[in-house]
Amino acid sequence: MGWRKHLTREKVDQRLLKQEVRYDRESRMKNKRSENLDTLEEVFDRRTIMTVLRLLNTGKLKEIHGVIKSGKESRVYRGTDGEGGEVAIKIFLTTSAIFRQGRLKYLVGDQRFREIPHSTADIVDMWTLKEYKNLQLAQEAGINVPTPIAVEKNVLVLSFIGKDGKPAPLLRDVPLSSPTGWYKAILGIVKQLYRKAKLVHGDLSEYNIMVPNGYPVLIDFGQAVTTEHPQAQAFLERDIENLNHYFSQFKVKTVSPQEFVKRVAKA
Ligand SMILES: Nc1ncnc2c1ncn2[C@@H]1O[C@H](COP(=O)(O)OP(=O)(O)O)[C@@H](O)[C@H]1O
Ligand SMILES: [Mg+2]
Incomplete structure (x- = not known):
C-alpha cells in the first residue's frame, strides 16, 4: 500500500501530464498531431489541451488543422475524425467572464440543466454539452444541421459543412435569386424546429445559417432552448425579427414576429 498513499490526485495528474507530454514529443516526429497542438497551446489552457489530447488518443479525432473562425x-x-472524415472542432474558451454573464439566461430555465455549476469552466462544459444535445434533437427531427460527432468538456466535434477544407458560405454571403423563397424556407425550418425538435434557436440570423449546396443549414446551437423554457417564445420572436431585418433589405414581405409565434407556438 505504501507508495500508493502518496499518489495524490495532483501527483497522478502530474504523472499523466508528463506521460502525455512525452507521448506528444515522441509523436512529434511521427505525425502532425503535435504540430497542431503547438497552435492550440498558444491559446488554450492546460485543461483544454488535455481534452483535445484525449480526443486524439481515443481516436475520436485524428488531426487538427487551421482555424476557421476565431471568436471571443x-x-x-x-x-x-478517426476515419479521416472532415470535421469542424468547436472549442469554447473557458476563460471568458462575458460568457458567464451573457449565457446564464439560456441555461437557467432549461429543464434539462437544472443544476447550474459554480465554476465558469463547468458552466462552459455544460454549454458545450447543450449545443451537442440541441444538435442531436434537431437532427432527429430531420432538420439540416451539422451532425454532432463527439463532445468532451469544452470541445465539440461536428461534421464539416463545406468541401475540401473550405467551409460553406454563410447566408449573408450568398446572393439570393429568390429572397422570398429563402425567407419562407427558413421560416419553415424554424417552425419544424419548434414543432418537431421542440427547440427555439435563440440566435438565428444570416450569420448562423450556412449554405453548402443551395440549401440552408442551421448552425450554432449553444443558446437554443427547449420550447418549455419560460423565455422560449420571446427568443422565437427575436429570431423572426432578425430574419425580418435581414430579408426586408430585399423587399421581402415579412410576417409579424408576434403573428408567427401565435401561429407556430400556440396552435
Ligand atoms: N460544422 C461546421 N463546418 C464548417 N464550418 C463551421 C461549422 N460550424 C461552424 N463553422 C464556421 O465557424 C463559424 C463560427 O461557428 P459558430 O457555431 O457560429 O460559432 P460562434 O458564432 O459562436 O463563434 C461559422 O460562421 C462557420 O463559418
Ligand atoms: Mg455563430
Missing part, C-alpha cells in the same frame, strides 16, 4: 467565446478548427 469560441474557436472553430478544421480537422479529421
Whole structure:
C-alpha cells in the first residue's frame, strides 16, 4: 500500500501530464498531431489541451488543422475524425467572464440543466454539452444541421459543412435569386424546429445559417432552448425579427414576429 498513499490526485495528474507530454514529443516526429497542438497551446489552457489530447488518443479525432473562425467565446478548427472524415472542432474558451454573464439566461430555465455549476469552466462544459444535445434533437427531427460527432468538456466535434477544407458560405454571403423563397424556407425550418425538435434557436440570423449546396443549414446551437423554457417564445420572436431585418433589405414581405409565434407556438 505504501507508495500508493502518496499518489495524490495532483501527483497522478502530474504523472499523466508528463506521460502525455512525452507521448506528444515522441509523436512529434511521427505525425502532425503535435504540430497542431503547438497552435492550440498558444491559446488554450492546460485543461483544454488535455481534452483535445484525449480526443486524439481515443481516436475520436485524428488531426487538427487551421482555424476557421476565431471568436471571443469560441474557436472553430478544421480537422479529421478517426476515419479521416472532415470535421469542424468547436472549442469554447473557458476563460471568458462575458460568457458567464451573457449565457446564464439560456441555461437557467432549461429543464434539462437544472443544476447550474459554480465554476465558469463547468458552466462552459455544460454549454458545450447543450449545443451537442440541441444538435442531436434537431437532427432527429430531420432538420439540416451539422451532425454532432463527439463532445468532451469544452470541445465539440461536428461534421464539416463545406468541401475540401473550405467551409460553406454563410447566408449573408450568398446572393439570393429568390429572397422570398429563402425567407419562407427558413421560416419553415424554424417552425419544424419548434414543432418537431421542440427547440427555439435563440440566435438565428444570416450569420448562423450556412449554405453548402443551395440549401440552408442551421448552425450554432449553444443558446437554443427547449420550447418549455419560460423565455422560449420571446427568443422565437427575436429570431423572426432578425430574419425580418435581414430579408426586408430585399423587399421581402415579412410576417409579424408576434403573428408567427401565435401561429407556430400556440396552435
Ligand atoms: N460544422 C461546421 N463546418 C464548417 N464550418 C463551421 C461549422 N460550424 C461552424 N463553422 C464556421 O465557424 C463559424 C463560427 O461557428 P459558430 O457555431 O457560429 O460559432 P460562434 O458564432 O459562436 O463563434 C461559422 O460562421 C462557420 O463559418
Ligand atoms: Mg455563430
